[in-house]
Amino acid sequence: MSGKVCGFKARNGWQCDQQAGESGLCYWHDPNVDKRHHDVKADVEAWAASGRPLDGFQLARTNLTDIHLVNRGNKQGYSCQGADFYRANLTEAHCFGLDLRNASLMKANLLRANLNCTHLDGSNLLGADMARTGLENVDWGEQFKQERLAFLEKDPSRRQSLFQESEEVCRNIRKQCEKQGLFDVAGYFFKKEMRFRRYQMPTFSFQRALSKTVDLFCGYGEDPLRVVIFSVLVIVSCALAYFALGTTQANPIYPDLTGVEARFYELLNALYFSVVTFTTLGYGDITPSGFARFIAAFEAFLGSFTMALFVVVFVKKMTR
Template sequence: MDTTLPDDSHWLDAAQDRRQTDDLAAQLQARARSGASMRGFRLKYANLAGIDLVHHGSREGYDLREADLYRADLQNAHLFALDLRGTSLMKADLRGANLHCADLRDCNLLGVRLEGARLDNVLWDRQLIQERRGRECQRAGDVNGARQHFEEAEETYRNLRLRLEKAGLFEQAGYFFHREMVMRRLQMPRLSGARLLSWLVDLFSGYGEKPLNVVLFSLGLIVACGLLYFLVGVRHGELPLGLALERGLSANLMDLLDCLYYSVVTFTTLGYGDITPHGLARPIAAFEAFAGSFTMALFVVVFVKKMTR
């Protein structure tokens, strides 16, 4: 087989029909092993099934940044630690490929096929390129362009989430599920009730992926209600508890701690009865008890979802 290395113009020529080159995989392997740059290679529709681009004897992979691999066949390819930053993998076939430790940041991953691919320790973007473009269109006032990019981002996040779940990489899959739901929300009308509800679910629980959000919301509500009880006043038996400027700092501080204790008891719906609300404190207590019951149930659901993966 002829593995003579073509010059750079051959690899950078977007007009070249890669489907007609039978030994393209061997040529690219030889190019990689020569140590010459592969940055920006135009490899649309290239048949690279089974190619070995592993930089043996080195912890750093070969550099294939900013390449065009649109619809390229990379089934069962060995791409360990390959640097693919900025590369278009749109609709590329990577079924069964080894992408362990590959760098896929800034890649166009729309429609990529990853069934059976090894995805351990892949470097992903926190935001896919489609999401970033959508937000740019949004800032520029291009509503239709933003919606199109957000649709593509949702599709791509969903594809990655499904593939990562199949691979047992649930932590990363959970992150992509969260981004998928955010993209779905951004496609809704800005002032719609559905978008507001979706935003609240994200705020409180990260669409079920962020139990810490539930804990922080609970603590914030407990402290806020405790301060309100301190301002409007509650009763400990016949004794009033609350802000009294004529009393000393230590007495007010003790009352504040008692109000925070009462807020915890009300939030958890324990209801010991030692401290009771009156006047304006009653609707606050009713709201806190309702919110506390809902929040604790939500935390159980989110926690179990995360821990049973």
């Protein structure tokens, strides 16, 4: 062993002060040191309790069953950014509030572990066993590792593979959240899962275009507000078309108005007629003329479909 200090430096500037081996890294930060047969749980707990970060720790395949990494009495959990827990046994681990940003939990055993309030932005959760894992109030971040790499990847086959992995990660999280009654989180990851599936489709294909339309239209059945916004856009667009093409009113309400006021009330009539047509009420006091009839027929069809879809999406959302 040399007298050199470990060359690991965290993103926040923290420098490890442990003695380095031949690789220039210490026991904890050297990925080439096989720790699978080492009993490191107590040492890792002691390191965290000393106030030093666990950033960059290489703990692949280690047995960390029931490890306690909760920073008691402090709102901010221990920092474990960029750590490697590949295939580590974290069964019943206590990780409340742990900062696991950019960490690898790939194929880790997280059975009955407590990940409540953890930070997982940029982490790798591919193949992680999260059966009965506590996932309440988790800060999932903007992107997981595979998602972030996929949008940067230039090679089509590699990008396809990364999107498949991203879909698998989201599906796994969604299923676990559904089992725990975290339906809002499950809905969020269902949308991400469907989007990653769409990204795997040929760019110029009917399937991808249809998937994109469903996403924009209703967020894959998870966003009723999008249906409402779409409905308002259809009503306003058709109202402008009726105003431009003209409609016929059986009994004009304001026969004496002229100029700007008359045009304004014509616009209101067009908007009223558009709402009546979209909702398929069809009072008959105003009728379209010319090409506006075809627009009215299309709006009526679209309105009946959209309202039925809204009921389905809304009920699905509320009955959870």
